[in-house]
Every structure is written in C-alpha cells, then in structure tokens.
C-alpha cells in the first residue's frame with residue numbers, strides 16, 4: 001500500500017519535473033499570486049548539489065542538530081541539510097540559571113558553522129515557507145530545496161487564544177512587554193533585563209496547562225527570580241500563577257524550596273484557569289480570581305510550531321495542533337518520507353532537550369534503516385532535567401525518566417524514573433556538566 005503511494009508520488013514528481021512546471025503544483029498560477037513566492041519556488045537555494053540521498057531538516061534546535069549529526073554518522077552517503085531561521089544557537093536549558101548569573105551567555109551560545117563543519121553536513125540560515133510533498137520540494141526564504149527525506153523539527157509556538165487573548169494587538173503587546181521566555185533568545189535576554197532591573201512590587205509568572213515545554217522550568221524560574229530579588233535586596237514578590245492543580249514535577253522539592261528559602265518572596269497559586277489578561281489594569285483574570293501585577297512574564301499554553309499547520313500536516317482534533325504521525329516511527333501517516341520530531345512531535349513525551357536529543361538519535365536510525373529497506377525496534381527517549389533552586393553556588397534537583405507503550409490503553413506512559421528532589425551543589429555542577437555534554441554532542445564530532 002505504502003509502496004504504491006510512494007511510486008505514484010514519484011511518478012507525479014517526475015512528470016512535474018519533466019514539464020518544468022514545478023511552481024504550478026502547489027502555488028496558484030493566477031497572476032495575483034505573489035511574485036516572490038513563485039521566484040523562490042523556482043530558484044534553488046544557494047547550496048551545493050546533492051551528492052547522495054538528500055535529507056533536509058527544518059529546525060536547528062536540540063532535535064534537528066542531533067539528527068543532522070547522527071544521520072550523517074549512520075549513513076555517510078546521506079547529503080544532509082540543516083535549516084534554521086536563526087544565525088546562532090542559544091540554549092533554552094540553563095537559561096534560567098544564566099538569568100541569575102550562574103553561567104555566562106557564551107555558555108549557552110553556539111555556532112551552526114561549527115556544528116555543520118565538524119559533522120560534515122550543510123547548514124542554511126533560512127526560514128522554511130512552503131512544502132510541496134508531491135514534488136518533494138521545500139521552499140525557503142533563500143529558494144527551494146528538493147529532498148528525499150524531510151524532517152520537521154521546528155519546536156513550539158505559543159497559543160495565546162487559550163488564555164483568552166484574541167486580538168492581534170493584545171497578543172503583540174504580551175509578546176513584546178510580557179514575554180514567556182520559552183522559545184527565543186530575545187525573549188530570554190529581555191527577561192534577564194527585567195529581573196535585573198525590577199524596581200520592586202509584584203512580578204507575576206504563569207504556568208500553562210497541557211504538555212508545555214519543560215515541565216520544571218517555570219518553577220525553576222520562580223526560584224531564580226526570587227534568588228535575584230533576594231540578592232538585590234529589593235521588596236518584591238514573585239506571584240506564580242499555575243493553570244494546573246499543583247506543581248507538575250519535582251513537587252515536593254519545589255514546595256520545600258518555596259517555603260524554606262523564598263517564603264517571603266514566592267506566592268504560589270494553583271488551579272488558576274486563566275481567562276484573560278487585562279494589560280491596562282495589569283491584571284490576570286482567572287475563573288475565580290483576578291491577580292494584579294507590576295510586571296509579568298506570561299507563559300501561555302503551547303502548540304506545535306505553526307508551520308506544521310501551515311504545511312497542512314496538523315491533526316485538526318489535536319488541541320496542540322500536532323501532526324498525524326506514526327507514534328513509533330515518527331513519519332506522517334500518509335508519507336514515509338516526512339518526519340516530525342522534537343517538541344513538535346505528537347507523542348506525549350516530556351518536551352525537553354534531552355528527550356529531543358535521545359529521540360533524534362533513534363529517528364536518525366529509523367531513517368537510515370528505511371533508506372536501506374529495513375526497520376528497527378522502537379526505543380524510548382530519555383528525559384533528563386536539572387532544576388536550579390539556589391544560587392552562589394548553584395544548587396539543583398534532577399529527574400531522569402523513560403517511557404513505555406501501554407498496549408491496553410493504546411497510549412504512552414512513564415516507565416522507570418528517578419527523581420532527586422533534595423537539591424545540592426553536586427547536582428548543580430552535574431546539571432552544568434550535563435549541558436556541556438549535550439552541546440558537545442550537538443556541535444562537535
């Protein structure tokens with residue numbers, strides 16, 4: 001069945017290429033179609049011609065970087081192209097402790113050129129715009145790229161509508177003035193400036209519902225914000241407004257940290273279903289209460305990065321607009337040549353860098369096996385996460401977890417896990433060593 005589909009696609013693609021009418025396949029041929037789009041579609045991106053089966057990866061985050069390296073390692077014949085809209089990589093993991101000056105920005109920042117040169121693949125600083133699966137062509141801001149395999153690892157986007165923010169003006173105001181800080185480096189830098197310059201009063205932080213990026217990070221950020229205010233000796237309150245019934249992970253540890261170190265600073269409110277944010281009166285309105293603030297970092301629920309939907313791959317019934325993929329092999333249900341990985345995945349695994357890294361090593365094997373007409377056995381990703389609690393020196397807690405597939409429930413569930421909720425300087429150092437090891441894995445050979 002699958003072979004038939006693939007053969008049909010191949011024939012369609014060949015026919016399209018032969019008639020030279022690539023642009024008419026997915027783009028309207030009408031004279032009103034934007035000229036730029038058509039040009040980009042018909043002009044190839046400025047990269048060398050493919051020297052083997054081309055695997056294009058959209059997104060140079062934890063998932064995409066790992067995939068690029070291990071695809072090439074597993075099958076040196078692959079011609080791998082990694083695409084990212086950013087010029088350099090800035091790590092989200094360890095960004096909270098960076099805000100509290102426990103590491104510098106250089107620790108978080110890495111070069112795509114190093115990653116590509118050290119691991120023998122191509123890097124293109126461009127944004128993916130359109131996808132034509134019939135001709136197997138990805139259109140980018142620098143032109144089009146034909147692929148044999150495509151991996152989409154574009155991360156997440158925020159979904160402000162799920163906290164009642166409907167108008168583009170309000171959403172824009174939130175993004176600009178009250179950034180979530182769970183996606184881009186600019187947000188994280190703006191938040192560090194806010195924390196270092198806060199004059200006092202109430203700083204509200206929100207924790208989203210759903211499977212959001214990095215379960216522990218909002219609670220860790222509350223600890224780091226409180227530690228900064230303590231160090232700066234200002235009269236400030238961190239108001240942590242959680243849309244969940246309770247702390248989602250390392251709950252005992254975080255509760256203890258809040259009461260032992262930051263009882264005069266952190267106020268924790270749970271089961272707060274955020275209905276709207278009133279920016280004029282600086283209020284977060286929930287189903288039962290409203291909370292005033294002097295400044296706020298609003299982290300709304302998230303969804304798979306919006307290109308999944310723009311490319312028409314999202315499952316309409318999925319709250320977080322994830323793609324319809326095979327839960328074990330990661331390819332689209334109707335296309336064995338297009339994969340979705342990392343925080344955009346449809347599986348309910350924890351959205352963490354370690355999960356993305358270990359999963360990408362597996363998916364690289366899946367794709368290599370597919371190209372060789374083989375299959376490999378499913379193996380669980382590994383989630384690992386360190387959370388800073390105290391600073392100078394850094395003291396952290398940690399968790400490591402695996403997943404299993406429950407045949408009866410037809411769903412994934414946690415398998416074995418190991419949580420250390422007693423924070424220590426040893427775990428603080430282990431967290432930094434873990435991050436260094438991950439950067440080494442993604443950027444060096």
Ligand SMILES: Cc1cc2nc3c(=O)[nH]c(=O)nc-3n(C[C@H](O)[C@H](O)[C@H](O)COP(=O)(O)OP(=O)(O)OC[C@H]3O[C@@H](n4cnc5c(N)ncnc54)[C@H](O)[C@@H]3O)c2cc1C
Pocket residue numbers: 058059060061062063064083084085086091092093094095096126127128129153154155156181182183213214217305307341342343344351352353354355356384385386387
């Ligand atoms: C504060 C914080 C703390 C965290 N702490 C931990 C931790 O301790 N441990 C842990 O394991 N994880 C942690 N995480 C989570 C981790 O950062 C994410 O799970 C991880 O980044 C997911 O990797 P990804 O590759 O799926 O997405 P990303 O790393 O976000 O990468 C996606 C990439 O796709 C690119 N992109 C998107 N759309 C396009 C497009 N159209 N064209 C071109 N490029 C595109 C983006 O520029 C981005 O570089 C933390 C996250 C945060 C925010």
